[in-house]
Amino acid sequence: MIVEKPGKKIAYFHASKFGNGEKVAEEFQRLMADRGVEVEVRHIAHARAKDMPYADLYLFSAPGRMGKPRGKMRRFLRRANLPAGTRCAVLTTEGAPRPDPKTGKMPDPAAAEKWQRVIPVMLKILEAKGLKCVAEGKVLVTGMKGPLEEEWERKVAAYVDKLAPQV
């Protein structure tokens, strides 16, 4: 009897408001499908944190809000019913650094890092639950509501390259 080896599965939860994160999710899903990895994409508004589906890896994707991940995603992560040791990854959409309108200067990266804590906040919540994060990444948007930066598909592809062997 031939027993088919079951394929790998990623459960991808995002909190996109303006659609950029949703586009990233679709591209990620398409590229992972090419590698034989099934990706189930869900907006957190249509998911129940207490009732997580089975997956080999859980990916959480949030847009930035005031230096942090969107509040709804922070709540979802805190409530996510996943046992310690579960493998996960994060992929954010964040505003590209822009020059100060008064001085025309770009923000100092060290100062921006102190304020811009989208990925660190997500990791802190996940690590407090004992989850093991195997990859983190961000795709930038050029305005407050988008669009995605040029060549964003290449960033998603690089992220997929990094993550796929770890699923």
Ligand SMILES: Cc1cc2nc3c(=O)[nH]c(=O)nc-3n(C[C@H](O)[C@H](O)[C@H](O)COP(=O)(O)O)c2cc1C
């Ligand atoms: C009220 C507001 C606050 C924002 N604050 C931040 C922020 O602190 N850091 C950041 O990187 N992006 C910030 N952004 C831009 C978001 O990153 C951007 O809207 C988001 O990535 C778009 O993703 P979505 O289309 O999936 O919702 C903010 C956007 C809005 C509307």
